[in-house]
Every structure is written in C-alpha cells, then in structure tokens.
Amino acid sequence: MSTLKHKGKGPQGMTANELRSGLNVWMTKDFEWSRDYADAFLTEDEALIEKMDSVAKAAEAANDVVGAYFIDTVDGVPARYRERFRTHGPSYDTADLIAES
Amino acid sequence: MYRYDEFDAEFVNSRVAQFRGQVERRLDGRLSEAEFRPLRLMNGLYLQLHAYMLRVAVPYGTLRSDQLRMLAHLGEKYDKGYGHVTTRQNMQFNWPKLQDVPDMLADLASVEMHAIQTSGNCIRNVTCDPYAGAAADEIEDPRPLAELLRQWSMLHPEFSFLPRKFKIAVTGAPTHDRAMVRAHDIGIEVVRNDEGEIGYHIIVGGGLGRTPVIGQTLRAFCPKDELLPYLEATMRVYNRFGRRDNKYKARIKILVRETGIEEFTRLVNEEFAALDPSDIAVGKAERDRIAAYFAPPKYESDIKAFDLSAQPEAFRKWVDTNVVPHIQPGYAIVNISLKDPDRAPGDITSEQMRAVADLADKHSFGEIRTTHQQNMVLAHVRQDELRAVWDGLVAAELEDANINLIGDIICCPGMDFCALATARSIPVSQAIAERFKDHARQQAIGEMQIKISGCINACGHHHVGHIGILGLEKAGVEFYQVTLGGDATQTAAIGDKMGAGFSQEELIDGIERIVDFYMDEREEGERFLDTYRRLGTPAFKEALYDNA
Numbered sequence: 122m123s124t125l126k127h128k129g130k131g132p133q134g135m136t137a138n139e140l141r142s143g144l145n146v147w148m149t150k151d152f153e154w155s156r157d158y159a160d161a162f163l164t165e166d167e168a169l170i171e172k173m174d175s176v177a178k179a180a181e182a183a184n185d186v187v188g189a190y191f192i193d194t195v196d197g198v199p200a201r202y203r204e205r206f207r208t209h210g211p212s213y214d215t216a217d218l219i220a221e222s
Numbered sequence: 223m224y225r226y227d228e229f230d231a232e233f234v235n236s237r238v239a240q241f242r243g244q245v246e247r248r249l250d251g252r253l254s255e256a257e258f259r260p261l262r263l264m265n266g267l268y269l270q271l272h273a274y275m276l277r278v279a280v281p282y283g284t285l286r287s288d289q290l291r292m293l294a295h296l297g298e299k300y301d302k303g304y305g306h307v308t309t310r311q312n313m314q315f316n317w318p319k320l321q322d323v324p325d326m327l328a329d330l331a332s333v334e335m336h337a338i339q340t341s342g343n344c345i346r347n348v349t350c351d352p353y354a355g356a357a358a359d360e361i362e363d364p365r366p367l368a369e370l371l372r373q374w375s376m377l378h379p380e381f382s383f384l385p386r387k388f389k390i391a392v393t394g395a396p397t398h399d400r401a402m403v404r405a406h407d408i409g410i411e412v413v414r415n416d417e418g419e420i421g422y423h424i425i426v427g428g429g430l431g432r433t434p435v436i437g438q439t440l441r442a443f444c445p446k447d448e449l450l451p452y453l454e455a456t457m458r459v460y461n462r463f464g465r466r467d468n469k470y471k472a473r474i475k476i477l478v479r480e481t482g483i484e485e486f487t488r489l490v491n492e493e494f495a496a497l498d499p500s501d502i503a504v505g506k507a508e509r510d511r512i513a514a515y516f517a518p519p520k521y522e523s524d525i526k527a528f529d530l531s532a533q534p535e536a537f538r539k540w541v542d543t544n545v546v547p548h549i550q551p552g553y554a555i556v557n558i559s560l561k562d563p564d565r566a567p568g569d570i571t572s573e574q575m576r577a578v579a580d581l582a583d584k585h586s587f588g589e590i591r592t593t594h595q596q597n598m599v600l601a602h603v604r605q606d607e608l609r610a611v612w613d614g615l616v617a618a619e620l621e622d623a624n625i626n627l628i629g630d631i632i633c634c635p636g637m638d639f640c641a642l643a644t645a646r647s648i649p650v651s652q653a654i655a656e657r658f659k660d661h662a663r664q665q666a667i668g669e670m671q672i673k674i675s676g677c678i679n680a681c682g683h684h685h686v687g688h689i690g691i692l693g694l695e696k697a698g699v700e701f702y703q704v705t706l707g708g709d710a711t712q713t714a715a716i717g718d719k720m721g722a723g724f725s726q727e728e729l730i731d732g733i734e735r736i737v738d739f740y741m742d743e744r745e746e747g748e749r750f751l752d753t754y755r756r757l758g759t760p761a762f763k764e765a766l767y768d769n770a
Contacts, residue, residue, distance in 0.1 A: 141249070142319050143274035184251045189270070200696045203271075203637070203644075210272055211638035213648045215569040216302035216317070 128194040131200065132163040135173045136207070137180070137189035146186060147221050152176045154186060158208035163194050223286055223513045223589060226334045228655055234331045237338060241265050242324035266337025267269075267323055271641045276323060277340040278330060282350035282368035282392075283311030283592040288577040290590050292333045294575035300326050305575065307560060307568040309513075309632060309681055310348050310389070311592045312340055316639055338376070345375035348704045349391040351400045352593040354602040355516060358549045360394035361412045362420055364401075366513040367449075368392050370504060374450055380458050383691060385464035386472035389429075390614045396423065396712060402594060402713035404428045404437045405686055407474045408456065411718045414442045426456065426486070427478030430617055430680035434716045435475040438483045440490065446509065448494075452501045455494035459486065519551070519587040521604055525552030526606040537612050540623040540662060545608060554605050556586070558598040558615060559622040559630065563655035566648045568596030570620075577618035585611050590656065592684075595632055595671075597625065627664040627673060628737070629655045632683055636676025637700075643676035645693025645700040650674055653730050658737075667737060669749045671710065686710040686730040688751050689733060690717045702729045706736070707754045718759050720766055732766045739765035 126130040135148035139156075144199070146154040147161035152172065164170060170191075177189035199208060226234075241261070248258040262268075266277040278293065285293075293313055297305045300322045301315040308314055318326060330336055339346055348371045353362040371390060375381065381388070382766045388408075393401040396411040403409025409425035422444040429436025444452050460474045463481070471763070478486045531540055544557045554697060558578060560568050570578075582590045586600035593599060603611055616620040631654060634640065636647030651674055658664055673687030677694075684690035690705035693743045701723035708717030724732055739762065744753045754762055763769075 133738075138269060138273075140255075141321055143269055143272075145272055181255070182251075184249060187255045202695050205698070206637055207271060212646060213566060213638055213652070214302070214316075215304045215565055215571065218565065219303040219571055 129191050132165050132194045132197075133170050133173070134161045134163045134192045134194055134199065135177050135189060136192055136204070137177065137186035140184050140187045144201075145210075147208075148173055148177065161162070163197065223284060223548060224281075224365075224512070231331070231334070234334070234338075235328075236338065237265070237325045238324060238331050241327060245320060245324050250505065260342070261342040261374065262323075264290040265323070265327065266339065266340035267320075268341065269641070270316070270639055271643070272638065272639065273317050274320060274323070275639065276318045276326060276337060277308070278313045278335060278337050279340050279347045280312050280313070280335075280592050281366055281372050282348055282354070283594070284365065285590045285592065286333070287582045287588040287590065289335055289581040290575050290582070292329060292335065294572035294579070295545055296326050296329060297572040297575070299364065299517075303573075304569055304571045306566065306635065307570065307592050307596045307598070309594050309634070309683055310347055310597060311352075311546055311594055312347055313592070314635075316635075317394045321389045324670065326346045342382075342576045343386050344382050344391060345378065345384075345388045348372055349389070349401055349406075351393045351395055352591040352599045353400060353546070353555055353601065354394060354591075355518065356548050356550075356553075356555050357398070357400075358547050358750065359398045360549075361396070361414055362394045363513075363518045364392045364394035364410075364412055365514055366439045366509065367394075367412070367422075369512050369515070370450070370509065370665075371453075374453070374502075377549050380461065381714070384457075384461055384524050386469060386474075386506075388460075388474070399699075399710075399712040399714075400593075402683070402686065402710045404712075404715075405430055405434075405683070405710060406437065408440075408453070409437050413443060419445070420702075421445045424452065424456075427483070428714075428723050429473055429475040430683055430685045431473070432470060432678045432680075433473075434680070434685040435479060436716060437475075438478065440487055442484070447503055447505065450498065450504055451497050452490070452494055454502050455497055456490050457622075458493050459489045463489070471604045502631040517567060521550045521553060521602070522604065523552070524710070525604055528605045528608070532611060536621070536623075537609060539665075540612055540615075540621060543623045543627060543665070544625045548602065550602070552605055554603050554608060556600040556603045556608070556611055557593075557625040558620055559624050560597050560620070561622055561624055561630050561655065562619065563622075563629060563652060563659055566635070566638075567651050568632050570598075574620055577614060577620070581611055581614045584614075595630065597630070623661060624664055626669050626671070627663055628658045628667050630671070630688065631655065632671070632673040632687070634675050634677075634682035636674075636682075640676060640681075642679055643678050643693070644695045645702070646691050647674040647676040647682055647691075650691060650693065650702065650726055650729065653726060654733060658736060667741065669751075671708075672733075673708070673710075684708070685716050686714065687717060688749075688754070689736070694723060699725075700724060704729070704732065704766060706766075707751065720759075720763050732768070735768055736762050
C-alpha cells in the first residue's frame with residue numbers, strides 16, 4: 122500500500138511511475154494518469170487532495186502505478202529541481218541521435 | 223575466456239524462470255512493490271528517474287563477440303538502440319519495460335550472461351585491468367584470479383546480505399594500476415615476493431562515495447593457496463562488525479577507519495587462524511584448470527612490416543593515442559574510445575556494438591573488453607591489421623583518438639537518468655569535450671583524467687580525477703564543485719577540494735584556465751598531475767578562480 126502523506130506547501134500534484142513501463146506519470150483532473158505533465162492536476166483544495174491520495178493508493182493496489190507521491194508546485198511547475206527535471210525527461214539521450222540518423 | 227559448465231547454465235536459467243514468475247506475480251498483484259523490489263534488484267533491475275534500468279554483468283569486463291552481439295540485440299529489441307558502459311565495466315540499458323525483462327534475461331542466459339549481483343548489498347562484479355593477458359607490464363594475467371573470485375562470491379550464502387555493497391578489483395600490473403585497486407573495498411595486486419613466488423597484495427578499505435578513502439595494506443603478500451580463506455576471514459570480520467544502523471557508515475572503509483588498520487588486521491588474522499582452510503582453499507590443480515581458459519591465444523608470427531609513416535595523418539594520430547604495446551611482438555592493444563563529444567561517455571549504439579564484435583572476430587580472437595573508463599578494448603590485434611581495424615572503426619564512427627586525453631572523460635549518467643543524482647553530468651562532459659575538441663590541443667595537454675559525478679555517491683569517480691567535478695543543486699540551480707590532484711593509479715590520491723562551486727558555463731572557463739596555467743608552468747615531461755603536485759593547490763586555485 123502507499124505511504125502517501127500530504128505535508129506539502131502550495132498547490133499539490135500527484136506523480137508516480139507506470140508499473141509496466143516505469144515511465145513517469147502525473148494525475149489528471151479526471152483522476153486518471155498522464156505521461157504529460159501539462160495534464161497534471163494541481164490543487165490546494167484539501168478535499169480534492171484527499172481524493173488524489175485515495176485514488177493513488179487504489180492505483181497502486183491495482184498495480185497500475187508504483188511509488189506515488191505528492192509534489193509541491195509553484196506557479197504551475199514543481200518546486201523541487203528533481204521534480205521539474207522529471208517532467209521533461211533527459212536533457213540528453215543517445216536515443217534521440219539514433220532517431221535523427 | 224572462461225566457459226561455464228552445465229551447472230552454471232542450469233543455475234542461470236533457473237534464475238530467469240524464477241524472475242519470470244516473480245514479474246508475473248508482480249503484474250497481477252500477488253506481489254506488492256515492497257515484496258518485489260528486493261527481487262528485481264537482485265536481478266539488476268532498478269527503477270530510475272524516468273524509467274526502469276537493467277544493469278547487465280560483464281564479469282571482469284570481458285566479452286565474447288557473440289555476447290556483445292546479444293547486448294546489441296537487447297538494445298535494439300527491448301530498449302532504444304543503445305547501451306551504456308558503466309564505471310564497473312558493466313552495461314546498462316536505460317529504457318526496458320518490466321514485462322520484457324524476463325525475456326531479456328533469457329536472451330542473456332543463452333550466451334552465458336546475466337544481471338545477478340549487479341545491485342544489492344553483496345559482492346558486486348569483480349573488475350579487472352582491461353589489458354589483462356596482453357599487457358607487457360603485468361606479473362601474471364589477473365583474469366583467472368578474477369574468475370576464481372567470481373565463482374567464490376556468486377551467491378555466497380554468508381555474503382549475500384552484507385552491511386552494504388562490496389566491490390573488488392584486481393590487477394596483474396602493480397606498477398601500472400589500470401583497475402583502480404586502491405579505491406575499492408578490497409583491491410588485489412598480483413605481486414612477487416623476495417623468493418620469486420607469485421602471490422597477492424591485499425588492500426582493504428578503499429572507496430569513493432561521500433567518504434573517499436584510499437585503501438591500506440591488509441596483507442603485503444598472501445600466498446595463492448591462502449587467498450580465499452583470507453578473503454573469507456576478511457568478509458566475516460566486515461559482516462560481523464560493519465555497521466548496519468546507518469547506510470552511510472556501513473561500507474568496510476568506515477569499519478577499517480574506525481577500527482584502525484592494525485586492529486582490523488588482527489581481527490582478520492584471528493578469524494583466519496580459526497578457519498579450516500581446507501573448507502574453502504583452492505589448490506593448484508583447480509587454479510590451473512581455471513587459468514587454462516585464459517591461455518594466450520594462438521599468436522601468429524607472419525606479421526608484415528608496418529610502415530606508419532605511409533599512413534594517413536588521422537590514422538597515425540589514432541595509433542599514437544589509442545594503441546598501446548602488447549606483450550607479444552608484432553601485436554598491439556587497441557583502445558576503442560566511447561567518448562564521441564556529441565554522445566554521453568560510455569554510450570554505444572547496437573549498430574556500433576555489432577561493428578566492434580565483427581572487428582573482434584576478424585582481428586582480436588573474438589574477444590572484447592570493457593573498461594572502467596567507459597571504453598572498449600581489442601586486446602590482441604596484429605600490428606599489420608591496425609589499419610583494417612581503424613577503417614572499421616571509422617565506418618562505425620568509433621575512431622575518436624582521445625584515450626587518456628582531456629576528451630576521455632569518465633561520467634556517470636547524472637540527473638539525465640539516475641534517481642539519486644543531484645545534477646546533470648552528461649552535458650558538462652559534452653561541454654568540456656567541445657571546448658577541447660581540437661586534437662592537437664588535446665595531444666599538447668597530454669595525459670589528463672577528468673571525472674564527473676552527478677552526486678556525492680561518486681559513480682563518476684570524481685575524487686580520483688586529475689580534475690574531479692561534482693554536480694550539486696541548491697535552490698533549483700545546478701552547480702559544480704572542483705577537486706584537483708586526484709589519482710586512480712598505483713600512486714592513488716584523493717583530489718583536493720577547491721572552493722565555491724561554479725555554474726556550468728563558469729566551470730568550463732575555469733577548467734580552461736587551469737589547463738592553460740598548467741601548460742604555461744609545466745616542466746619538461748610533466749603531466750598535469752605532476753605539475754599540480756609540484757606547484758601545489760594555491761597556485762591552481764588562483765588560476766581556477768581567476769584571482770590573478
């Protein structure tokens with residue numbers, strides 16, 4: 122089960138990794154998961170945060186995602202550098218060079 | 223190369239079947255993530271910053287050509303067309319899907335490979351001098367020793383849950399350490415005693431990470447017969463007294479430091495005296511059996527005269543930097559640089575892996591080495607075939623002539639891939655490589671080892687770089703701290719910390735300033751490291767921070 126605890130500051134987002142692919146996902150306003158951070162639902166509403174928590178726990182229990190946790194955001198972007206970095210993937214990947222060639 | 227027997231094959235195949243079942247149970251929910259995580263880590267599967275990562279073991283950095291082709295196949299079929307050579311001579315794949323990993327492991331098992339003990343608090347892949355068996359300066363080929371250690375440490379029942387991970391490196395050339403033995407939990411040098419007998423110098427308590435330490439002599443000469451019992455005794459002392467309450471103080475280097483080398487040695491000797499050596503000691507017959515697999519290849523004697531002056535300049539430059547002498551007259555050791563300035567250090571595409579495998583088949587007895595400096599080696603190439611090898615490398619875009627020069631940078635994946643990283647390291651290495659891309663300038667600078675880590679865990683070995691770079695982050699901004707004067711060889715040293723960190727742009731300018739300072743100040747024949755040691759920290763620090 123999840124060990125999610127909401128202790129954050131500012132609007133909260135919910136992130137995790139897809140169990141099968143391992144790719145990063147964020148919870149959307151429909152309480153689904155998206156690989157695109159632009160779809161992430163950010164809120165300070167305590168009731169909605171509670172719902173995000175329970176949906177994430179259910180998604181972990183259903184083996185859809187793994188390692189779900191809340192992230193703090195400022196002006197629509199994650200507050201922590203690491204979390205900002207997760208939203209756009211590697212700044213360099215040899216795969217991109219292979220795709221270009 | 224060592225050939226595994228039917229028991230090895232059965233074991234690896236059964237492990238694949240076990241993991242297939244574990245993945246199935248994870249996917250259908252019979253295993254929770256908490257239950258599954260230690261199982262996947264035991265099979266080299268991490269969940270990193272953006273995706274899963276599979277780390278494949280390359281025992282002592284030695285590959286057959288069919289094994290390298292299999293790695294190419296994995297990269298192409300299950301990943302994004304490339305692999306990454308690590309600083310432990312292994313190969314990582316950055317984008318596997320969980321449901322594909324059992325098939326990847328089954329494919330690996332078909333060529334006697336696996337990902338076991340590439341993670342977890344166990345004895346990890348034993349690393350080795352990449353020139354083993356080919357180097358003119360070695361006392362004895364260390365690969366039979368590395369293979370013996372692999373067999374001893376694989377699934378060792380006592381040492382599968384150590385206080386922390388455990389890394390062993392071996393070299394047969396103590397006067398030219400290319401395996402970084404003094405920066406390992408245990409480092410072993412093949413040595414000869416006054417009576418001319420060959421044995422082992424055992425070094426303990428080295429390591430990098432957040433507490434960098436140079437290892438100390440545990441036993442100056444260990445007879446071959448006593449090696450495994452002595453290592454067993456050492457591991458028992460560590461397993462018993464190593465801290466388990468704090469992962470940051472759990473490595474053997476902390477135990478040795480806190481106990482003191484004299485007391486630690488006494489404890490090991492006491493344990494050794496209490497052991498029954500016959501339980502574990504390996505006699506000459508078994509050692510010879512293993513060594514027979516590493517007998518020198520069938521060298522040919524019809525090597526044609528090789529006139530380098532008649533060859534193109536680019537080829538001559540490559541020979542000058544990437545080719546080193548071989549113990550066998552007429553042969554050479556070829557280093558293949560994986561340091562294309564446009565790519566991440568250590569990355570190699572599947573297409574390139576196949577090209578290297580083909581070159582190994584045609585020109586180097588079908589064998590390839592990976593190096594802890596994230597390159598590859600063809601260990602036994604006829605000198606009159608060097609041009610053909612170079613032509614093949616040019617066709618594969620692997621002809622970079624920068625081995626041991628400033629462009630030959632060791633670099634961890636950093637925040638671009640690693641979940642532990644605090645800053646990126648790949649773009650820094652690329653920016654340095656770009657600044658110093660002129661080959662003539664690289665040659666003029668001479669031997670230079672820049673090593674970059676994206677966090678304090680030091681997978682990029684920055685503590686022992688001539689120039690070490692540590693990436694950190696504060697308030698959302700990456701910055702880079704510099705150490706100077708580190709040394710990974712037989713004269714091992716931890717680099718001296720300079721001062722305040724730099725932004726990436728400032729860093730590249732600062733590095734250029736200290737390189738220019740060295741060029742201005744060096745005396746005849748001095749490497750960067752020599753000049754640094756002669757002039758000391760303050761002079762270089764002044765240049766680094768432009769305080770002149």
